[in-house]
Amino acid sequence: MAWVERRGNKWRVRYWKPDGRAASVPGSFETEPAARAHADQLNAAPSEPTEQTHDPTHPAPRPAAPAAPTTPAAPHAVTVAEWAEIWWQTLDIGDNTRAYYRSLLTCHVLPRWGATPVDQITPADVQVWLNRLRDTYATATITGLRKLFAMVMTDAVDNQLLATNPVRPRRRGRGRIEPRREATWADEHQVLTIAHRILRLASRNQCLLVITAAYTGMRWGELAGLHRDNLDITHGRLYVTADAGALHEVNGHLTLGHPKTHASVRTITLPPFLTQLLATDLAASTRPFVFTTPRGKHLRRSGFQRRLWTPAVSGGRHRSETWTPIKQGLTFHGLRHSHKTWLIEDGVPEVAQARRLGHTMENKIDNVYAHVATSVDARLLAGLEARWHRSIERYRQNRNDQGAPPIAS
Template sequence: MAWVEKHGRTWRVRYWREDGPAGSVPGFQSEPEAREHAATLQDHRTPQPTAPAVRADAPLTPAFIAPAEEEPAGVGFADWLETWWDTIDVGDNTLASYRSLTKNHLLPRWGSIPLTGITPSQVQVWVKELHTTHRPSTVSAIRKLLALILADAVEEGLLTTNPVRKRNRGRTRSHDPAQEKIWADEHEVRAIASRVLQLASPNQALLVITAAYTGMRWGELAGLRRENCHLSGGQPRLVIHPQSGALHEINGHLTYGPPKTPASARTITLPAFLAELLANELNRHRHAHVFTSIDGKHLRRSCFGRRTWAPAVNGTNLSDGTVWKPLKPGLTFHGLRHSHKTWMIEDGLPDVVQARRLGHRMGRDIDDIYSHVASALNDKLLSALTARWNRSVSATAA
């Protein structure tokens, strides 16, 4: 039988393996979760048959010669994982993602298997099966995590090679046509914001406009506070703080923390029209955060996406009988960030401007070069954004 026990801050499932020693499946956040998994495991410890009695003077025959001892199976995947968690240093969001993928995919398949028992062909068959039930991006994330865990096992000397290998034979997915990321032009952004205004509030409509015209991520926008908005005197700008510039939502809990990467801590200059809209919004309410739910609380991505974003872009039927046709099916909120990058490409802005704007890392030499022409390029960027805004306003008024 399998049993559960507390292990540090989490719970783990213990069970008897076929080779004798007890195995372990760690990483469960609660005892009920551990017990649920324990119920799926079989007890492989079975009684061994008793050999018949043999007289001391009886000759040995092949039937009574003890079989050679098998070599030990080595460290199990679950046992290595238990150690591996203590070796990684990643952000809270990444850690939560790793634990979810591990619990739902890696442990059910590999938890009871020794590291040395994982073969490339087994991994390939498993990944192929995952593609039949999961999105390509999910399968890629699962495969990459398994590769990372086993690569560290190689460095630890527990494996000689990593069984998660790149395959260049057969019908590889690299031959599939690349899927273009969905983005919106300035007119579509304004139309989406107009629908969000009807579904939610002027505040959340401005959230959509700010996302499209700055390229900020959801967490950076949801965590944006008054003190990080410099909207008057000189160049209007928003500041993404390196230690608290993003609002993270992990397992339902909201906390402040660093943005996605060190390069994401940045200053974002604003066109005059957007600075004015933000200033008016901050004068309208007294909340600490710029963008909030209708009742003034923290924004939650899942709630906004389900109640507001999805019907705005995919279409819906309103209670008054109005039918909204799909406006930009499949566009995600993160797609507004892709839109901002596409706009910069269309407007002929160099890669270094795009990287600095979006918080992507570039070489120090490139940053030094950019510093000499930053003012001129920034003016070009803001002028292009203002022109887009004016076009969208004119089209709406026409």
């Protein structure tokens, strides 16, 4: 079976060759009806001769002239859109990753490649497409598109829809020299200033959210989904569980589910000051989750970012005060980078950093961590405790007893 395909402003007719490869009828057609008419001619198979009884009174009919050879019937060519629909059903990924992939597919991949047969895409076509996108989109977006499209086409190869993957890493050319962007982080004094500002803007609970993020390195979803049953005040620990260890926000819907990775399921020890702050805050409320809105509802990242985080970090006019900016480009996730930086500064072993942050180490040395966990954790927590008290002392000196209500005495 032949089919038609648009190429720029014209149309061409495609068919399958006997060796199983797709080919094109030479030339092109100005309109789709003209191309379809030619494809229909190729698809029209000759009628089979029927058996007739010989009648001696009538001469036998002259044998028909042999029919001209016809193009072999071609199976339907699988387009990228058709394959992507099948491929999508094979994924086993988290809700946030699924939403990210769906956005890249619907906004970028399918508008460009959806109608194209998967075996008609060349590496040059892909590279030209990505190069053009660089003028409009960030490097991270281009990298994400390349990785996603590569996954889609790799699975197409595995399913024998094409021979090789046309989405390949760049191995030639000098490429673009992008400035190296290091993760933005804050020191303990900047964290305390942000926390105090959020205390002024909202509540003690959301102020404490910032402090907990900086002194545990937890992700936003892990903090927003932390149930009070998973906080052990007696022993100074909290638990990120496998079944409901994170709050997911996808397309405006909030659900509790598993954290980002298997390594994210972990126990996090707390410095004494933080245990006390959390105990005091929870004692004043019966809400089921540790960090919520003032009305006890789940926190939404976008609302927290807009109403609290941005004003506190970027500065500006607040009532009768003028707040100076804290640090350009600092995000809430930057508190996680801050925690890791603090651990590095305090000489905490890399294996302990990985366990605390929920990272997977490429080698197997994390197996030895259990033998030294107690002494390492004690040193880690002592460093965090000292950092907190340094920040409190400097904050008091800078405010000269004129400012914000204290978080802790």
